[in-house]
Amino acid sequence: MSITAPQLQTILDEIASIAESTTDKGRVADYIPELAGVNPDQFAMAVSRPGQSTLIAGDANTRFSIQSVSKVFTLALALGKVGDRLWQRVGREPSGQAFDSVILLEQEKGRPRNPFINAGAIVTTDTVLEGATPSETLGAILRFVRAAASDDEIHINDQVAQSEITTGHRNFAMAHYLLSHGNLVNAPEQTLGTYFHQCAIEMTCAQLANAGLFLVGGPEAPRLVSDDRIRRINALMMTCGHYDGSGDYAYRVGLPGKSGVGGGILTIVPNIASVAVWSPGLNRYGNSKLGTEAMQILAEKTGWSVF
Ligand code: GLU
Secondary structure: OOOOHHHHHHHHHHHHHHHHHOOOOOEEOOOOHHHHOOOOOOOEEEEEOOOOOOEEEEOOOOOEEOHHHHHHHHHHHHHHHHHHHHHHOOOOOOOOOOOOOOHHHHHOOOOOOOOOOHHHHHHHHHHHHOOOOHHHHHHHHHHHHHHHHOOOOOEEOHHHHHHHHHHOHHHHHHHHHHHHOOOOOOOHHHHHHHHHHHHOEEEOHHHHHHHHHHHOOOOOOOOOOOHHHHHHHHHHHHHHOOHHHHHHHHHHOOOOEEEOOOOEEEEEEOOOEEEEEEOOEEOOOOOEHHHHHHHHHHHHHHOOOOO
16 A cells, blocks of 8 residues: 555654654764764655655755765666676675775675675775766766756765865775775775765755665656666665664665765665665664664554565
């Protein structure tokens, strides 16, 4: 049975008020100095369904740093550019390790486990960058995101990117390690400069929900990638989209999702909806604490699940 817009709006409003009254909001990521000062008391949720108006609750028009949610868009671009050849350089298995872990990279000789952990995303960005300049590549990424969201008011926050360029030592270590294994085509500074700027894309929850529509599928959703690719990207979001918390998210929410350390989560309900949630405080896996709880409630109340 499909849910009407008023019913869905009531659920979203209920979730926003639960989030507001929850005292433990998690911890804001502080390893990126520019993100450390974000007010943890903010919460927003948005649901976008193909051909229907976007429904919002909370601070859904406040921009936040999408960080690793951007990896979904670059993965789509990399697959569009090199197809299955991407899998020669990156795996497709959950890592069971933190997003910035270097352990597996050493054990697996410079082939990252999946495209959503940092090392894998650096390779994915490197793939998109090959043969182009960082600004051309960022232009292509922004064009893709804006086309997906049907919204040209989506930009990169340069201060956030610069903040990571100054402090992203682990990512630099990973890029150099990849290079030592012949799995980085461009200079580390070029690939990481592109990667940090891609992570520094800012969106509102409403914009992010709209941008996810290309992964929903169905006759009314925007067609930016093939049906086959939609299934594959969703499968990777389900198995790897929340780092070492991916199993927990699949268990609690039952839908493919991708989180970012800015506190955003994009979740896809195949053939039905794209949902964005944002709350800056993170849980122990580095995923939005209230965002995960909110998605769990939404899935329970709507019955939305891939299972
Ligand atoms: N830009 C962040 C980093 O590379 C992204 C991490 C995330 O959002 O999980 O550390």
